Amino acid sequence: MSPQLVTTRVVSGALVSLPLNGFCVGGVRMLFGALADLVVVFHLAFIVFVVLGSILALRWRWIPWVHLPAVLWSTLLEICGWICPLTPLENWLRRAGGASEYSGGFVERYVVPIVYPAALTREAQVTLGIVVCVINAAIYVRLWRRR
Numbered sequence: 001m002s003p004q005l006v007t008t009r010v011v012s013g014a015l016v017s018l019p020l021n022g023f024c025v026g027g028v029r030m031l032f033g034a035l036a037d038l039v040v041v042f043h044l045a046f047i048v049f050v051v052l053g054s055i056l057a058l059r060w061r062w063i064p065w066v067h068l069p070a071v072l073w074s075t076l077l078e079i080c081g082w083i084c085p086l087t088p089l090e091n092w093l094r095r096a097g098g099a100s101e102y103s104g105g106f107v108e109r110y111v112v113p114i115v116y117p118a119a120l121t122r123e124a125q126v127t128l129g130i131v132v133c134v135i136n137a138a139i140y141v142r143l144w145r146r147r
Helices: 023-057 063-080 086-096 106-115 122-146
Strands: 005-009 015-019
Touching: 023 063, 023 086, 023 122, 063 122
Parallel strands: none
Antiparallel strands: 005 015
16 A cells, blocks of 8 residues: 655745655654754753853853843843744744644743743743843953953
């Protein structure tokens, strides 16, 4: 018995047929799931860099050129209540991989259940943004006074 085929049109206009229940589709789904997991790891690494990256500036003088824009971006996300673009990307990759997406943002999904027992409120988001700025400002002030 031959497998059912799914026909898709690619950008160049050529038609590609993939087996519906075959290895190729399963492999693509696994790839999308792995990419979604990679986005989560990158997202967490970015958050850690934003919170603690100024410490790296004590060692490497070029770090503030990367770190300060990251702090500004993260602070704007928290204070304005925006959703980080990595969250919809992860959700899209999960859907493409056959998994369900989640609602809310990265912080609500992964960080809040670990750090906070209750849901993240708007006031908590603003407070987190301010705390990140204060921590980093204090480290940078110390750094610039040393030089």
